[in-house]
Amino acid sequence: ELKVEQNPLFLSMQEGKNYTIYCNYSTTSDRLYWYRQDPGKSLESLFVLLSNGAVKQEGRLMASLDTKARLSTLHITAAVHDLSATYFCAVDRDTGNQFYFGTGTSLTVIP
Amino acid sequence: EADIYQTPRYLVIGTGKKITLECSQTMGHDKMYWYQQDPGMELHLIHYSYGVNSTEKGDLSSESTVSRIRTEHFPLTLESARPSHTSQYLCASSRSGAEKLFFGSGTQLSVL
Numbered sequence: 001e002l003k004v005e006q007n008p009l010f011l012s013m014q015e016g017k018n019y020t021i022y023c024n025y026s027t028t029s030d031r032l033y034w035y036r037q038d039p040g041k042s043l044e045s046l047f048v049l050l051s052n053g054a055v056k057q058e059g060r061l062m063a064s065l066d067t068k069a070r071l072s073t074l075h076i077t078a079a080v081h082d083l084s085a086t087y088f089c090a091v092d093r094d095t096g097n098q099f100y101f102g103t104g105t106s107l108t109v110i111p
Numbered sequence: 112e113a114d115i116y117q118t119p120r121y122l123v124i125g126t127g128k129k130i131t132l133e134c135s136q137t138m139g140h141d142k143m144y145w146y147q148q149d150p151g152m153e154l155h156l157i158h159y160s161y162g163v164n165s166t167e168k169g170d171l172s173s174e175s176t177v178s179r180i181r182t183e184h185f186p187l188t189l190e191s192a193r194p195s196h197t198s199q200y201l202c203a204s205s206r207s208g209a210e211k212l213f214f215g216s217g218t219q220l221s222v223l
Contacts, residue, residue, distance in 0.1 A: 043154075043214045044214070045211040098159060101153050104152070104153055
């Protein structure tokens, strides 16, 4: 059974601080995705990581992928309130037909 | 910007009713998906489709059914709704290959 686990599940951090969210997965996959979900809203794609060592950055968020360790990280730099949301990582099986989502990390940035 | 639409946005119905949740996309994507999400929880795949006339069940057991008669349309039907079906249902689509998912705005279903 494919498992995608995120750590931590809940994160409360002050504005201006840095933090990292971790995503571990149990299957062989070279592709990992990060999504953001605001309360009561749908999911929005943030990053698509397609190979070992891939690193992508957008604003205060940076995502990386280590396929050997089956680990992806989402690093937050100098957090601001607008980043408050739930962040999901997702892995697709080699067939590319099914996406499996992590448990989600609920981030709250406190002024 | 994604062009994937779900209707209705909210639905409250009584037990035993038959309902269909609509999902349409105008991007020409081959693959479409239905996910179920309880508040504050992860997404669970309930159905997916590779293309027209292709449907598969996901890992989460579901009493719903889907059809894919046209590329752009992937409706989900519950023959007899129960309170345990109360949840948010998210439709998504992607091109073939390693592509990200585009999500609809979701249908929040409440069964009384």
